[in-house]
Amino acid sequence: MVSQILFLLLTLAAIALFTVNFRKIIRNIRLGKAVNRNDQPQKRLMTMLRVAFGQSKMVVRPIPAFLHFFVYVGFVIINIEVLEIMIDGLFGTHRIFNGLGGLYNFLIGAFEILALTVWLSCVIFLVRRNILKLKRFRGVEMTTWPKSDANYILITEILLMSAFLLMNAADAKLQALGAEHYVNAGAFPVSQFLMGLLPDTENALVLLERGCWWFHIIGILAFLNYLPYSKHFHILFAFPNTYFSNLEPKGEFTNMASVTNEVKAMLDPSFVPAETEPEKFGAKDVTDLNWVNLMNAYTCTECGRCTSVCPANITGKLLSPRKIMMDTRDRITEVGKNIDKHGAAHQDGKSLLDDYISREEIWACTSCNACVEACPVNIDPLQIIIELRRFAVMEESQAPASLNAMMGNIENNQAPWKYSPADRFNWAEGN
């Protein structure tokens, strides 16, 4: 009875804490500007099913796709086992689903095989990151915390899977000994090989089985509460992020409505724009971005596929699309903390542009969309870069000198080069 109450309290506390942090993230995302992404629901649903659920963009790189698939399927399916653990924990039962008979044996057997594949995949992932040191996992933005974050996630998953398999091994051994409570249930295709390593006494086995059971479930609850602080949040946000992703051609940049009004008024003096609040052009800080840009930032799992295909980054420039997303998340988190501490009106004098992302980075972009194409969850770093450029150019007139010259030429000669408009048709001379 004590353990049931303890279990209930732990679970409630974990869910409550997670809810508080989750709602903070939602609040932070809502600090972004409005953008309508509720059109074409059917197409959006299909995109989500294909890209997030079906992992369609992962297959470009087959080895990590294969390993990630195991971890992903393992994560989704082993959650059925967590349901059983929850019920057992609350009601003091043991292996409540064993009434399913053959199906139960099949399920437990399948979980064990999945647990093993997850375990192996995570070990290989750790090797890729820490021993092979793949280039994709390095870069200026991969400082201590992002590197540790990745390792914590992998080690936690390895520990959780180890506890699950050890628990089953002890359970199987107890079943064989005919111990009280330990009904004959389940199939143990993996953990049967661990049985030989375990002690033979019933007390020690019960201690081990219970120990692993508690470790496993506390581990899961702790992991749940780690998510809001971690890049691993993608396991939740990959789904809404793909659902609300841009469905228009990648080359299409938004036309700013606030500018349309002013340009119309300039071209046609009789045009009277509707009275609106004067709006800031482009983005200086995260709250000038739209909510999808901010959701993108929380969804990013820092895999680096974007950066590894970025022509600027490949040729040694400072720009890294992954850093753009990580900076955006760090800054919106900071803005959120400021609100918690000092209220909504507080200004800390910092901004995304300059304090996080430098001018050198935004001007190195070729807008080639390789980063957008590469992202397995449809994150769009390019949109953020363009918003920052818009601010630099339209609010500050701070474009690089050569671009100012180009824009001056367009204004004066209707071409980005200094040629006379009268010469525009000279190419057809000698007609």
Added chain:
Amino acid sequence: MNMEFKVPTMAELMAAGEEPEILFWVGCAGSYDERAQKITRDICKILHHVGIKYAVLGTEESCTGDPAKRAGNEFLFQMQAMTNIEVLNAYNIKKIVTGCPHCFNTIKNEYPGLGGTYEVIHHTQLIQDLINEGKLKAEGGESFKGRKITYHDPCYLGRANGIYEAPRKALEVLDAQLVEMKRCKSNGLCCGAGGAQMFKEPEKGNKDINVERIDEALQTNPQVIAAGCPFCMTMLSDGIKLKDKEQEVKVLDIAEITARANGL
């Protein structure tokens, strides 16, 4: 310039009370850049050859605003866009073919929201259509048979608008040997000119993007590098010059290859 025909302008057609089937949007590079002018003339030759009734805007054409928009200057972009739309709508334009993927992307995707809705195609799509309709073949001119050609995907045609097949179709008809670079189609590497980079020096790094791309193209041992964008043309040609390979490797636009193959 060996143009044996006159390129008709919209103003002339209008004066004669006629409307073209298609407007050829030349673009700034196609109008002023010497290398790109050749491509422009070849597109005209193709249009003339197949007998499509077309016209250009001539001196009435103006920058689409693409480089201004990518640089973040939405004001200048919309000024250009609305002025152009006014001209296009006044001429009652329905269909446009562009010689540049940047113009293509801008007019096709960004003009409709500002009141300019047209059917817009890129010249490689026009060539594909003409091949499909049997109006264009690869005969009567230079033979590309068996020659090694690699095609560089322009970002604003490929990833930006999903057009990968049309330019390849135009090359397939040559019976040449098409070789793909390692990074091609949706994974294609930018030439380095997009996003207004064409008009500025690159940021500090350890290599120029066009050199990275030329190195990759040269790995396929091509005789011809095919392009579909005047900016890519500049970047790739510069790369080839830098590598001192101008004699062995030609950088040609799909329109030039098509015109040559048909003896135009």
